[in-house]
Amino acid sequence: MNELVTKKPEHETIYLQVKEMILFGEFIPGQPLTIHGLAETIGTGVTPAREAIRRLTAEGALVTLENRRIEVPAITEHRLKQIDLVRLTVEPELADRAAFHCKPKDIEELERLDQLVDQSIQVGDIRGYLEANYQFHFHLYGLANAQILRRIAETLWLRIGPSLRVVCGRYGTANLTDHHREALDALRIGDAARTREAIAQDIRQGMEFVRQSYEN
Amino acid sequence: MNELVTKKPEHETIYLQVKEMILFGEFIPGQPLTIHGLAETIGTGVTPAREAIRRLTAEGALVTLENRRIEVPAITEHRLKQIDLVRLTVEPELADRAAFHCKPKDIEELERLDQLVDQSIQVGDIRGYLEANYQFHFHLYGLANAQILRRIAETLWLRIGPSLRVVCGRYGTANLTDHHREALDALRIGDAARTREAIAQDIRQGMEFVRQSYEN
DNA sequence: TCAGCAATAATTTGATCAAAAGTTCAGGGC
DNA sequence: GCCCTGAACTTTTGATCAAATTATTGCTGA
Numbered sequence: 076m077n078e079l080v081t082k083k084p085e086h087e088t089i090y091l092q093v094k095e096m097i098l099f100g101e102f103i104p105g106q107p108l109t110i111h112g113l114a115e116t117i118g119t120g121v122t123p124a125r126e127a128i129r130r131l132t133a134e135g136a137l138v139t140l141e142n143r144r145i146e147v148p149a150i151t152e153h154r155l156k157q158i159d160l161v162r163l164t165v166e167p168e169l170a171d172r173a174a175f176h177c178k179p180k181d182i183e184e185l186e187r188l189d190q191l192v193d194q195s196i197q198v199g200d201i202r203g204y205l206e207a208n209y210q211f212h213f214h215l216y217g218l219a220n221a222q223i224l225r226r227i228a229e230t231l232w233l234r235i236g237p238s239l240r241v242v243c244g245r246y247g248t249a250n251l252t253d254h255h256r257e258a259l260d261a262l263r264i265g266d267a268a269r270t271r272e273a274i275a276q277d278i279r280q281g282m283e284f285v286r287q288s289y290e291n
Numbered sequence: 292m293n294e295l296v297t298k299k300p301e302h303e304t305i306y307l308q309v310k311e312m313i314l315f316g317e318f319i320p321g322q323p324l325t326i327h328g329l330a331e332t333i334g335t336g337v338t339p340a341r342e343a344i345r346r347l348t349a350e351g352a353l354v355t356l357e358n359r360r361i362e363v364p365a366i367t368e369h370r371l372k373q374i375d376l377v378r379l380t381v382e383p384e385l386a387d388r389a390a391f392h393c394k395p396k397d398i399e400e401l402e403r404l405d406q407l408v409d410q411s412i413q414v415g416d417i418r419g420y421l422e423a424n425y426q427f428h429f430h431l432y433g434l435a436n437a438q439i440l441r442r443i444a445e446t447l448w449l450r451i452g453p454s455l456r457v458v459c460g461r462y463g464t465a466n467l468t469d470h471h472r473e474a475l476d477a478l479r480i481g482d483a484a485r486t487r488e489a490i491a492q493d494i495r496q497g498m499e500f501v502r503q504s505y506e507n
Numbered sequence: 508t509c510a511g512c513a514a515t516a517a518t519t520t521g522a523t524c525a526a527a528a529g530t531t532c533a534g535g536g537c
Numbered sequence: 538g539c540c541c542t543g544a545a546c547t548t549t550t551g552a553t554c555a556a557a558t559t560a561t562t563g564c565t566g567a
Contacts, residue, residue, distance in 0.1 A: 122522065126342060129302075130348070160381075339550080339551065
């Protein structure tokens with residue numbers, strides 16, 4: 076019999092959980108992490124926690140210091156530049172490809188998510204904003220049928236998640252803008268090139284926001 | 292007291308070992324892997340083997356099927372295109388940056404490695420070729436002072452390693468050429484743009500080689 | 508012959524524990 | 538005061554084992 080729910084192993088669940096915590100800024104950059112501590116706060120054993128942490132360090136979301144200490148890495152201008160470069164290669168390409176497979180139902184969903192983004196900005200809900208923004212982008216990227224590119228994009232988001240939270244926390248959501256509308260307009264008429272450009276602009280602007288905040 | 296040799300944990304050692312096995316084609320694409328089997332062949336316990344495998348799956352070097360089975364993924368045209376795109380963004384950039392930090396000693400080392408490459412090609416030593424070629428590229432990339440880009444490049448090499456081996460095994464090393472000389476010439480005169488272009492050509496040609504082989 | 512099904516075998520998974528490694532901090536010598 | 542030393546404490550690491558899950562085999566009946 077084929078079960079409807081294929082039971083996920085716990086280390087997978089923990090991985091996803093911690094991944095979200097990193098993406099949505101539950102950790103401060105530079106914050107040290109212990110395997111025990113994590114296992115305890117999540118309420119699980121140490122073995123699956125270990126495996127989840129290994130995966131996340133492999134993805135660059137966490138770093139292991141030479142002392143075996145684990146922490147969430149802080150962003151620097153130097154690292155930001157590298158992330159920039161790859162994001163601007165990968166994500167517009169994903170958007171471009173997504174445009175070819177985007178169905179009315181997807182546009183509906185994307186509109187819903189974009190409204191959530193705007194709403195969170197207005198209310199000043201940072202966590203909500205980060206979450207909705209992530210979901211908007213990765214629902215789009217999920218349409219692209221490009222696993223490898225999408226996974227690379229995810230590792231890059233994992234690297235900037237903690238810092239984004241800090242920046243938003245410092246300057247609030249008031250100054251946040253995006254190019255989701257342009258992307259949606261382009262998607263509606265199936266214009267891949269325009270979708271690509273909208274996402275590229277979205278990224279450029281987002282990174283610029285982070286960069287400016289760090290210069291102060 | 293600060294020890295000269297900081298003892299690496301075993302899971303780290305195993306990770307590096309299996310990584311090399313993948314990079315240099317000791318696994319056939321599609322080959323299933325068991326955690327027990329790996330631990331046994333390496334001659335170690337199952338716990339560190341597990342962690343090493345998690346890291347490698349996180350890097351895309353291995354995939355876990357829905358049945359929890361683990362295997363080394365086969366390349367397809369679809370995946371190759373994605374890898375292409377990112378490699379051509381990341382690796383020429385690494386080469387470019389490396390040119391700025393390249394010292395005479397580094398050029399010496401790169402020359403040595405390039406000779407090893409040529410030698411392996413002439414003798415038909417596939418494993419030797421794969422190893423020397425990897426070392427040439429990543430010694431160069433190591434000069435770039437760009438951790439993030441280098442790590443991304445590594446995950447991409449991990450994805451094509453097994454297939455490269457198959458292709459070389461099928462068509463021999465006779466048809467292999469590269470653009471290492473051009474890169475070295477450019478590095479000697481500190482010409483970053485030329486170095487970048489040489490590496491870009493090297494990648495384009497390598498990928499074309501794989502692609503052609505797969506079309507037959 | 509072959510599908511269906513139960514029993515067996517193999518593997519993964521997660522908890523637990525001992526050993527190794529690292530950190531912290533109090534106390535003593537300069 | 539300041540730095541070193543070492544003991545107590547914390548954390549990571551790897552082995553082991555039991556439970557859960559999945560694959561495989563062999564059997565039965567049409």
